[in-house]
Amino acid sequence: MTFASDAPSIEGPDVVIIRPRHGWLALEVGVLWKFRDLLMAFGWRDVRLRYRQTFLGVSWVILQPLLGAAIFAIVFGRIARMPSQGIPYFIIAYSGLLGWTLFSTALTRASICLVASAELIRKVYFPRLLLPLGVVPCVLLDFAVAGVLMIGFMIYYRIVPGWGLVLFPITTVILLCMAMGFGIIAASLAVRYRDIQYIVPLFIQLMMYASPVGYSASAVPAAIRPYYDLNPLVAPIEIMRWSLLGVGQVDVGQLFYSIAVSIVALLIGLIVFRFTERRFADVI
Amino acid sequence: MSSDRIVVSTRGLSKSYVIEHRPQDSTVAEALFRLLANPFRSSAKEEVWSLRDVSLDIREGQIVGVVGRNGAGKSTLLKLLSRITEPTRGEARIAGRVGSLIEVGTGFQPELTGRENIFLNGTILGMRRSEIARRFDQIVDFSGIEKYLDTPVKRYSSGMYVRLAFAVAAHLDTDILFVDEVLSVGDAEFQKKCLGRLSDVAEEGRTVMFVGHNMATLESLCTHGILLDKGRLLHAGTLKETVAEYQQMIRPEHISQETVVARRVDYGSRYEHVRSADLVDESGNSTRCVTVGEKLAIRVALEMPLPLEGAVFVAWIDSSFGNCVLTLKTPRTGGPMERLHGKCEVTCVVDSIPLMPGEYVLNFGLWKGAGYIDLVDGNITFIVQNGDTFGDGWGAHATGVCVAPSRWRIERTVVREAAIAPT
Numbered sequence: 001m002t003f004a005s006d007a008p009s010i011e012g013p014d015v016v017i018i019r020p021r022h023g024w025l026a027l028e029v030g031v032l033w034k035f036r037d038l039l040m041a042f043g044w045r046d047v048r049l050r051y052r053q054t055f056l057g058v059s060w061v062i063l064q065p066l067l068g069a070a071i072f073a074i075v076f077g078r079i080a081r082m083p084s085q086g087i088p089y090f091i092i093a094y095s096g097l098l099g100w101t102l103f104s105t106a107l108t109r110a111s112i113c114l115v116a117s118a119e120l121i122r123k124v125y126f127p128r129l130l131l132p133l134g135v136v137p138c139v140l141l142d143f144a145v146a147g148v149l150m151i152g153f154m155i156y157y158r159i160v161p162g163w164g165l166v167l168f169p170i171t172t173v174i175l176l177c178m179a180m181g182f183g184i185i186a187a188s189l190a191v192r193y194r195d196i197q198y199i200v201p202l203f204i205q206l207m208m209y210a211s212p213v214g215y216s217a218s219a220v221p222a223a224i225r226p227y228y229d230l231n232p233l234v235a236p237i238e239i240m241r242w243s244l245l246g247v248g249q250v251d252v253g254q255l256f257y258s259i260a261v262s263i264v265a266l267l268i269g270l271i272v273f274r275f276t277e278r279r280f281a282d283v284i
Numbered sequence: 285m286s287s288d289r290i291v292v293s294t295r296g297l298s299k300s301y302v303i304e305h306r307p308q309d310s311t312v313a314e315a316l317f318r319l320l321a322n323p324f325r326s327s328a329k330e331e332v333w334s335l336r337d338v339s340l341d342i343r344e345g346q347i348v349g350v351v352g353r354n355g356a357g358k359s360t361l362l363k364l365l366s367r368i369t370e371p372t373r374g375e376a377r378i379a380g381r382v383g384s385l386i387e388v389g390t391g392f393q394p395e396l397t398g399r400e401n402i403f404l405n406g407t408i409l410g411m412r413r414s415e416i417a418r419r420f421d422q423i424v425d426f427s428g429i430e431k432y433l434d435t436p437v438k439r440y441s442s443g444m445y446v447r448l449a450f451a452v453a454a455h456l457d458t459d460i461l462f463v464d465e466v467l468s469v470g471d472a473e474f475q476k477k478c479l480g481r482l483s484d485v486a487e488e489g490r491t492v493m494f495v496g497h498n499m500a501t502l503e504s505l506c507t508h509g510i511l512l513d514k515g516r517l518l519h520a521g522t523l524k525e526t527v528a529e530y531q532q533m534i535r536p537e538h539i540s541q542e543t544v545v546a547r548r549v550d551y552g553s554r555y556e557h558v559r560s561a562d563l564v565d566e567s568g569n570s571t572r573c574v575t576v577g578e579k580l581a582i583r584v585a586l587e588m589p590l591p592l593e594g595a596v597f598v599a600w601i602d603s604s605f606g607n608c609v610l611t612l613k614t615p616r617t618g619g620p621m622e623r624l625h626g627k628c629e630v631t632c633v634v635d636s637i638p639l640m641p642g643e644y645v646l647n648f649g650l651w652k653g654a655g656y657i658d659l660v661d662g663n664i665t666f667i668v669q670n671g672d673t674f675g676d677g678w679g680a681h682a683t684g685v686c687v688a689p690s691r692w693r694i695e696r697t698v699v700r701e702a703a704i705a706p707t
Contacts, residue, residue, distance in 0.1 A: 019375035
């Protein structure tokens with residue numbers, strides 16, 4: 001080994017070059033693909049941790065939306081007497097919570113993923129984007145479990161979905177993209193600003209009441225509807241319910257607005273992430 | 285097994301951290317408040333370089349020890365090469381698959397079982413799932429915890445935990461391995477096992493870069509070394525050279541010029557005969573640095589209020605790892621120590637110091653009858669630096685602790701058939 005001269009050193013196709021990165025457009029999809037096993041390992045770890053104790057784990061996943069729906073059914077259905085178009089109010093609330101829970105758990109878990117893995121970031125190299133991405137499998141599994149329950153309810157109450165069911169996967173993707181976009185932004189900021197982890201739950205709580213989760217958007221007074229519709233969560237949650245129950249209506253313009261917001265959020269998230277990523281190990 | 289192929293190469297590799305001279309805003313609330321209160325003020329910032337212009341080439345099969353004081357940039361270098369953090373300037377190129385062990389057991393999940401953690405941790409370290417599956421039995425075997433494979437690791441003792449963690453790490457099968465101090469864990473027996481495993485890795489012809497503070501570990505593992513100080517690369521060469529260079533470097537700070545002695549009462553030291561002790565050079569000036577094969581002089585001031593007869597003066601030199609490597613003694617009878625009284629000065633001169641470059645500790649005492657009557661231990665640390673021992677300009681580079689002056693004679697011999705024929 002020697003003190004090196006200044007002549008360029010090694011060349012070759014498989015040579016890894018480590019140098020300061022500028023620019024934020026290169027997303028290194030190839031590198032992500034190389035680390036696909038780790039992505040699966042992260043996802044699988046979360047799933048194992050959540051479903052470890054089979055009884056408690058699964059029942060928690062089921063109980064959460066059930067209790068939420070029950071409370072909404074009492075508050076909005078019984079006390080406030082919101083319209084339900086002949087369908088049990090519990091189902092109205094549960095179908096809203098289906099989409100909402102997907103969004104809020106994905107956002108919550110993505111927003112803390114970097115801080116929670118500080119030790120890993122300081123000690124091991126891997127594309128950091130794997131951490132927020134690794135949240136997805138577990139969130140989707142929770143969503144699937146809640147979805148199976150929804151099917152059970154629909155069979156019990158003899159609700160047959162129409163052709164609108166094709167919109168269900170689209171709304172799922174929109175909600176997930178939006179959650180990941182906001183989640184990645186929050187996660188990047190949380191590395192530097194520790195109060196992000198208190199702001200996010202607050203934000204989520206406010207958004208829940210500003211979205212048609214426990215009630216149908218048609219119950220919102222027409223006077224405030226234009227402002228209400230600014231919330232990009234309105235369309236996907238409302239349309240997800242519509243696709244299952246036929247309750248409410250589909251506003252195509254609103255749907256495209258939400259799609260646009262989710263794409264922009266995801267892009268901004270990736271850019272912010274890219275921009276702050278290089279300092280994660282130094283400041284976390 | 286080192287070849288000429290360069291596998292790790294850095295050019296001007298540098299890393300700086302920006303330190304702001306006010307507390308950083310750690311919450312959004314603080315940041316907003318500051319922005320509102322004082323929108324145009326920018327704070328004084330200072331750039332601190334933890335690594336600066338490091339250019340080096342490491343060839344395939346070299347086992348490189350990284351030496352330097354705390355904060356010299358050793359870990360930063362490792363973190364840059366293992367891509368945990370990004371360089372500020374310069375670049376590094378690496379040819380081959382890289383594995384890095386900054387810590388063992390990173391990413392272990394207490395709730396998951398040993399088996400699950402082997403897969404999780406292995407993947408985090410960069411192994412493919414299929415690779416782990418292939419080496420699974422070896423890993424379990426090495427860790428010695430097969431009985432507890434399906435127990436959550438939170439129920440493991442810390443020893444078992446470390447064993448499992450190291451077992452996974454030890455089977456990281458990459459061309460290039462960066463290792464940071466991971467051996468400082470576990471019990472002695474297991475450490476030995478880990479060292480053995482690392483030497484195996486070395487013998488397989490893989491390239492290893494190893495940050496360590498234990499010189500003994502470095503010396504037993506590494507072939508080459510680099511010396512860092514204050515973020516700069518001071519030396520790159522064989523490990524021996526680098527360690528010697530390092531010991532030179534730490535001398536002024538680390539080695540006291542103290543001449544007043546402290547004694548070991550626990551070994552039966554009853555008299556304070558030795559007043560001061562010193563190492564001196566040719567002209568009688570105090571020194572803590574001598575050269576291989578050159579003169580070493582120990583000067584000790586004694587004070588005997590009563591006459592002392594039949595004492596033996598013993599001096600011995602320990603290596604920095606604590607083993608005695610050299611003993612010096614006055615004769616029991618007929619020597620200069622036969623009868624001592626009042627104040628006197630004893631000088632012991634070794635004409636040619638037979639020690640290899642390194643750090644040593646001088647101890648000495650007065651022996652009488654069956655034990656030491658005054659024992660002084662570990663007060664004087666000194667450096668033996670490399671010199672032109674063999675008169676060829678190369679210095680002492682061989683292994684071992686001693687080097688002896690030697691005479692060589694070559695005679696022409698007639699080889700007869702009968703002498704080499706089998707009987």
